[in-house]
Amino acid sequence: MYEFVRGPLLWISFIVFIGGSLFRLLYMAMLAKKKDHTVYTYMSLKYGLRSILHWIIPFGSINMRQRPAFTIFSFAFHICLLFTPIFLLAHNVLWYESWGISWWTIPDWLADIMTVVVIIAGVFFFLRRRLRPEVRYVTSASDYALLIIAVAPFITGFLAYHQWLPYKAMLILHILAGEIMLMVIPFTRLDHMFFFWFTRAYMGSEFGAVRHVKDW
Amino acid sequence: MTALLERKWGVTDIGLEEGVSRLDPSKITKVINQVLNGEGIARLKTYVDTCIHCGLCSTACHHYLSNDCDPTFAPVAKIKNTLWEMIKNKGRVSPAFIKQAAEIAYTECNLCKRCSMYCPFGIDMAWMLSLVRRICHLCGVVPQYLQDTANSHAVTMNQMWVKQDEWIDTLQWQEEEAQSEIPSLRIPLDKEGADVMYSVIGPEPKFRAQLIYSAAVLMTVAGVNWTMPSFDGWDNSDMAMYSGDWEVMGRVKKAHFEAAMKLKVKKIVMGECGHAFRSVYDVGNRWLGWKMHPIPIVHAIQFYYELLKDGKIKIVRKIKEPVTLHDPCNVMRGRGLMEHARYVVKAMCEDFREMEPNREYNYCCCAGGGVINCGPPWKKKRVDSNKIKAEQLAATGAKIVITPCHNCHSGIEDIINYYKLGIHNVFIIDLLMQCIEIPEELKA
Numbered sequence: 001m002y003e004f005v006r007g008p009l010l011w012i013s014f015i016v017f018i019g020g021s022l023f024r025l026l027y028m029a030m031l032a033k034k035k036d037h038t039v040y041t042y043m044s045l046k047y048g049l050r051s052i053l054h055w056i057i058p059f060g061s062i063n064m065r066q067r068p069a070f071t072i073f074s075f076a077f078h079i080c081l082l083f084t085p086i087f088l089l090a091h092n093v094l095w096y097e098s099w100g101i102s103w104w105t106i107p108d109w110l111a112d113i114m115t116v117v118v119i120i121a122g123v124f125f126f127l128r129r130r131l132r133p134e135v136r137y138v139t140s141a142s143d144y145a146l147l148i149i150a151v152a153p154f155i156t157g158f159l160a161y162h163q164w165l166p167y168k169a170m171l172i173l174h175i176l177a178g179e180i181m182l183m184v185i186p187f188t189r190l191d192h193m194f195f196f197w198f199t200r201a202y203m204g205s206e207f208g209a210v211r212h213v214k215d216w
Numbered sequence: 217m218t219a220l221l222e223r224k225w226g227v228t229d230i231g232l233e234e235g236v237s238r239l240d241p242s243k244i245t246k247v248i249n250q251v252l253n254g255e256g257i258a259r260l261k262t263y264v265d266t267c268i269h270c271g272l273c274s275t276a277c278h279h280y281l282s283n284d285c286d287p288t289f290a291p292v293a294k295i296k297n298t299l300w301e302m303i304k305n306k307g308r309v310s311p312a313f314i315k316q317a318a319e320i321a322y323t324e325c326n327l328c329k330r331c332s333m334y335c336p337f338g339i340d341m342a343w344m345l346s347l348v349r350r351i352c353h354l355c356g357v358v359p360q361y362l363q364d365t366a367n368s369h370a371v372t373m374n375q376m377w378v379k380q381d382e383w384i385d386t387l388q389w390q391e392e393e394a395q396s397e398i399p400s401l402r403i404p405l406d407k408e409g410a411d412v413m414y415s416v417i418g419p420e421p422k423f424r425a426q427l428i429y430s431a432a433v434l435m436t437v438a439g440v441n442w443t444m445p446s447f448d449g450w451d452n453s454d455m456a457m458y459s460g461d462w463e464v465m466g467r468v469k470k471a472h473f474e475a476a477m478k479l480k481v482k483k484i485v486m487g488e489c490g491h492a493f494r495s496v497y498d499v500g501n502r503w504l505g506w507k508m509h510p511i512p513i514v515h516a517i518q519f520y521y522e523l524l525k526d527g528k529i530k531i532v533r534k535i536k537e538p539v540t541l542h543d544p545c546n547v548m549r550g551r552g553l554m555e556h557a558r559y560v561v562k563a564m565c566e567d568f569r570e571m572e573p574n575r576e577y578n579y580c581c582c583a584g585g586g587v588i589n590c591g592p593p594w595k596k597k598r599v600d601s602n603k604i605k606a607e608q609l610a611a612t613g614a615k616i617v618i619t620p621c622h623n624c625h626s627g628i629e630d631i632i633n634y635y636k637l638g639i640h641n642v643f644i645i646d647l648l649m650q651c652i653e654i655p656e657e658l659k660a
Contacts, residue, residue, distance in 0.1 A: 038259070061336075215333050
């Protein structure tokens, strides 16, 4: 089992993630070219980047300032979710063993904290979905599923690292959870990690170049 | 399919009722798939696939805030109860569902785009709801009063069934009225090669003719070489844009642009209207294939600003009472004239007070986007759904509110009366008429 998730399934998940994402982006770019030329006509590099900048800086928009708790949890969640797996020492060791590559790593204690941050923020998002009427109203089962998929690699990784439960089984679950997440990204709303840049840039262009106002 | 919403107002609109009674499910499916697979499909797909259902757009919406944060009024909820269902069911939805979609799209969203500024992804929910309106229009399910204005556009090329002789007669009447103040004043009709073609919305000759008088005085005092067309194309308004009848919108905009070209003017100056500006600056021009407007277009606010800045008009009297300014979405969030307006207003008013929030963050009037044009059946819902505006207005302590947009103006008038705010509601030009100098040599 370990050999399977560590070997062929890993390859499959990378191929699905990268191939699927490229396919989705190219498909959308071509669809827009064919039937939605407005996007290309009004897209502006300057105003697109201006908008992105304001929305990737914590508290850079009025809505973020009005919701400090959400802003802090949201940024902490996304930063930790993205950087922990990339700079984790154990992952770097694996890459080095497999392909002879490695880069900067973060100390294990920091990775541990970042993992806990992802889990706590996940709980925050879950509670928010349950408790805030306006969020609950537009929440469906798939929203909970996506949240679980995003947080599962961190819960299992945390348990495997601390070896509170049988290590081998937890490690397999951890790898599996990570692979599932990678594979579903291109085909679910988790694809917002790619499309964020384009929707933001487009609205930034409309607001900046045509409307001459801020959009943050 | 999720259960249909129950709204406390229980409005019946003959346009929706009869429209729905003529619908059969196969027609609905055909229309939905035609619209959702047509132009805009890439944006629509991306928006729907990217929205993470976070609800952060909710507090941007005055309908949501005014209806005690009822989650069904959040922008994303309106998309859920219209487009999500249509997409999920591949267009197979019931006539009753289309009626609900029409009520949501026509009366619960003013297309003000405030929510786009609050969405982390910049999802254009107003545009998506205008696609829903397009679907409803093609299904023949449009509020009766709104449909009537669209019909008027189609038949007369103006919004108010004004016939050409009535139009010319109104202009001459206002010219005559204004001559009692300035004997040499003219409203020059069809003057080829003038610098400015002044255009207004259909309701001005219909029931706000005074504004044409004021504009004529302003043009004369400022010494502008101007004209107005006597023929179709004089009306810059466009309710067909809001009903979803984009073919008629295209005809109306084309007539407007062509009137200016026929008169060989240098630019169009338009009166204090927001949606008309949106239609020439953002929507109608795109339908006709123009990236921007094909001829320079200046909104009244910018025009006043330029006249004042260039010294063409002089402020000699100031308003002493406290004054506040409503920022209309289509010229502020839609064109960035926030500071232009403040320059003019502050020049005239000693005690100017900002609303909170203001500028591009201002709350919508709840009248624009065609909502007020849905007529009397929806009035109570419309004013109830803008309690937040009443609170915002009252908090300024102002005695006068300036609303430089026709839809906003009528909507805020209703809010002032309904909530008994006791605030006087004016256009910028109303105050200009009180404050500018009329040179002695022009006076009677």
